[in-house]
Amino acid sequence: MNTELSHVVNVADVREIVHTKGEHWGGAFKPLTPSMKHKGGSLGVNQSRLPPGRATCPFHYHAHEDEAFFVLSGRGVLRYGDDVRVIRPGDCISCPAGTKVAHQIANPFDAELVYLAIGTNDPHEVCVYPDTGKVMVRTLGCIGFLEGVDYMEGEPIKPKILDLAKAIT
Secondary structure, three states: OOOOOOOOOOHHHOOOEEEEEOOOEEEEEEEOOHHHHHOOOOEEEEEEEEOOOEEOOOOEEEOOOOEEEEEEEOOEEEEEOOEEEEEOOOOEEEEOOOOOOOEEEEEOOOOOEEEEEEEEOOOOOEEEEOOOOEEEEHHHOEEEEOOOOOOOOOOOOOOHHHHHHHOOO
């Protein structure tokens, strides 16, 4: 069965996607709702697997995307703002967008942590990484560092539109 088009998938039939960087970053996930995007939906559910000694991603918060996580097995640690706590099976974590409260999940324990990650995939998402000052702007396809400048910084003395207007007036 093509799980990308079906409205019902079984986790055992979904190919796992591994995303790791070095010894301590990343894990694996199975996208359980691939048909949502093909049918115009925006909600997504992934089964995530986090091996011992790893964090899924950097500490971050979302401008537009609400996220929720539901722990299925194993234990992990949630960093949510200034709060750091152990998470375990049955815990449901809410991370509302627009609050500027960052979150991160890690696994410092000996067994794998498995959880559901639920959220939208907003094409206009802006994500901020407070530990490093990075910003991700999805519509630009870019993650980087912003530098504050004056509103008119880099603009020409004479606006280009005034010269363009001469051709039509």
